[in-house]
Amino acid sequence: MPKNKLTPAGIPVPEDLRPWSTSWPSYTPVDITPPELTRKGLPASVAEGWAEPAVTPEDVRDWPARAAMALVPFTFDAYRWPLNPTGRTGKTGRNLGKWGENCAADPIVVAGDLDRDRERWVLLIQRSDTGQWAIPGGMVDPGETAPAALVRELREETGVDLAGHTPTILFTGYVDDPRNSDHAWICTTAALYELEHIVLATGADDALAAAWFPFTDLGALADGLDKAGGRLYGAHLPLLTAALHHFDQA
Structure with missing residues (x-):
């Protein structure tokens, strides 16, 4: 890119x-x-x-x-x-x-005791282009399906392989990304992966780093990002909000 x-x-x-x-x-x-x-x-x-x-x-x-x-x-x-x-x-x-339309895939990986808010975490990567923290996603390759891209992007950017997991599709549609223009824009498939425990993740490919952040609510996430000295990639806020809404409705 x-x-x-x-x-x-x-x-x-x-x-x-x-x-x-x-x-x-x-x-x-x-x-x-x-x-x-x-x-x-x-x-x-x-x-x-x-x-x-x-x-x-x-x-x-x-x-x-x-x-x-x-x-x-x-x-x-x-x-x-x-x-x-x-x-x-x-x-x-x-x-x-x-x-x-540029098709993307955004895997939202959440770990912990998902029924107890105080022990929920989300996996984010630090983008190499902006330095901001974001969902470890990316573009769907030609001939590739969105489900395959979800697994590939997560593995490439964090080393986490969830090929054997079935995610919950949270959103498919337009993303308000700063790179959008009148004639080129991003639409994504955002999917939620739920894990019982945090797993080892390491930033790779075009990710500077990978880390787990508190995910009980947006306030906890903001506090975690602040402690890490970073900011959230704004285009991903609605997707993470959708994930939190999923847990609130569970």
Whole structure:
């Protein structure tokens, strides 16, 4: 993935101007395309295996198939560029491997006496791009299923292999990630793995570190992150909130 640590901020988009059906003639979004995805840098990123070779969406030839398989339906503009299903983002270009929907898989691993709040922990990794703590997930590879990607990403980033476990699917849909733009965005499958005990985890691949944090509620998680001198990757807060809601409803 791109090596830049921070995605440029887009222009502010008022809520009433987010829908694509609303006219905004002066709309000038910020291009967030990093050097690795420009025409000059793209060949190396394609060779590394994480980026598709299309310089613009016009170079993509399988849009009908992509649209049919999308987790969240999307449409196209008059130039056949894919449109973010949530509306305008204030950003254009792409800071992701593909144009249109990029499918991710996010395994949420929780351990402890799950019926007793004071002994619940969640496994997070420290991202190499932002330094923030996040769910040990990643992109679904071409031809790979989301369940397979959940297991692979967890194993690659933490060394924890849960291939024999059956998770609970908590969420499938759009993720409000800072890398999203008007024409490239992330949708994910988030799944909950429940373990009786904490297991050894070590940061690997593109994770700087892996650690277990208190997970009785969001306050306990925030305190644990503060003690570790870190912050949570904001896009994953709704997914972790969904996991806590699952335990509250149990």
